[in-house]
Amino acid sequence: MNGVTPRRVHLLCQYPDGENARHFSFRIARPQPRDFEVIPGQFFMLSVPGCGEAPFSYVSVPDLEGRFDALIRRQGGLTAALFEQPEGALLGYRGPFGKGWPLLLGNERLLLVAGGCGLAPLAGVVDEAGLALYPIRMTVIYGARHRQSQVLGRERERWKGRVTLHETCDDEPRGQCHGNPLQQLRMQLALERPDAVFCCGPEPFMQAVAGECLKHGVLANRIWLSIERNMACGTGLCGHCYLGSSYVCTDGPTYRYDRYRELLGIGNAHPPTFSSEFC
Ligand SMILES: Cc1cc2nc3c(=O)[nH]c(=O)nc-3n(C[C@H](O)[C@H](O)[C@H](O)COP(=O)(O)OP(=O)(O)OC[C@H]3O[C@@H](n4cnc5c(N)ncnc54)[C@H](O)[C@@H]3O)c2cc1C
Ligand code: FES
Incomplete structure (x- = not known):
């Protein structure tokens, strides 16, 4: 089971991507083997210090350096605070969680x-x-x-x-x-x-x-x-x-x-x- 303690993730960059939504790139500080086994459809928990934690989907799964993307829509306190974070900000990360889309083989x-x-x-x-x-x-x-x-x-x-x-x-x-x-x-x-x-x-x-x-x-x-x-x-x-x-x-x-x-x-x-x- 994944730990309940957040690990460190860096906010690499963000840009507007749809009304009230932004595209975020993150990098996990010390990627672990499980980070390279993420399946599309799984999710992670992101925490902003002082604002709490919420689940988000992977738009792209972590690469060998732990970089991955998410599309996040402004909803309440946590996402509003996230939108204000500067590049390089240190945030909390837990995951991957849940079951992804099934693997389909064949034609x-x-x-x-x-x-x-x-x-x-x-x-x-x-x-x-x-x-x-x-x-x-x-x-x-x-x-x-x-x-x-x-x-x-x-x-x-x-x-x-x-x-x-x-x-x-x-x-x-x-x-x-x-x-x-x-x-x-x-x-x-x-x-x-x-x-x-x-x-x-x-x-x-x-x-x-x-x-x-x-x-x-x-x-x-x-x-x-x-x-x-x-x-x-x-x-x-x-x-x-x-x-x-x-x-x-x-x-x-x-x-x-x-x-x-x-x-x-x-x-x-x-x-x-x-x-x-x-x-
Ligand atoms: C598995 C999963 C994957 C998700 N992936 C994404 C994603 O990729 N991008 C994205 O922008 N959001 C995603 N979400 C939704 C995101 O986690 C919530 O919008 C989050 O609560 C926002 O936090 P906040 O503090 O900004 O807003 P909050 O203050 O938590 O929420 C604002 C309002 O939205 C309501 N709300 C919050 N979460 C949910 C929910 N899950 N279902 C119904 N109503 C809710 C609250 O009751 C409140 O009224 C995902 C949620 C789940 C469960
Ligand atoms: S979020 Fe706690 S049991 Fe699912």
Whole structure:
């Protein structure tokens, strides 16, 4: 089990990356072997002295020098203080925690669906697909409220040409990516059925995405969601992060959709309707 004592991490740089969001690069002071085993979809706990600690996803996993990236949206006290930190600031780090996205082998058609800041935990999957030794066909659907709220601008630029990337903006004029990602998803599912779907965004959005996938014949055990809950320890000790009988910090944050439904006791109920509410 990972320790509960934070280790030292340096803030290397930060830059604006979407409305109220910034892209951060960190370097772990003394990387340990477990830092090189991070899987996209896992998370870490970041502490700012005097302000507390919160969980964040890896946008890129630690390299051999312990450098990694995160996309962080300003929410409350901790993130506001983080945005004010100068380059070189010494912060606290615990991790990696949780279960990442599953490793998919073989000739897979993988569909990633993200809403708002939900693109962050999926970024590593897109980057790793580029390095895969086996053929993988990846389509990414990314929905944001409007252009200014889109995140991971540099990553999306890099992905163009490597994967099929559909971006939608709710407030965009008609004909220019107008619409929400569910419309794009329906079109995509009508074209071909993916072998696996990874989804991250607000929970009602993910439920709606999973519902559309089921309607189009994707099995519940081929859909994965990344679930957020308030967290404190990150290690299964405090009980802050229950999802049914499961701890999101250790059993999640990625859950297979059939397991997620079982934990919530949803059964085969119809998915809720979704009104676009991105983070
Ligand atoms: C596994 C995981 C991965 C995450 N990854 C990222 C990431 O990559 N980038 C990012 O910007 N944020 C991420 N978050 C969310 C982030 O941890 C919270 O926004 C964090 O609490 C912000 O701290 P704060 O002190 O600035 O705001 P707070 O004062 O803690 O929160 C502000 C408001 O948000 C609510 N809130 C906080 N956390 C949650 C939550 N998990 N679910 C619902 N409401 C919440 C609080 O109740 C409060 O109303 C992640 C959360 C989890 C659980
Ligand atoms: S955050 Fe403490 S048990 Fe999950």
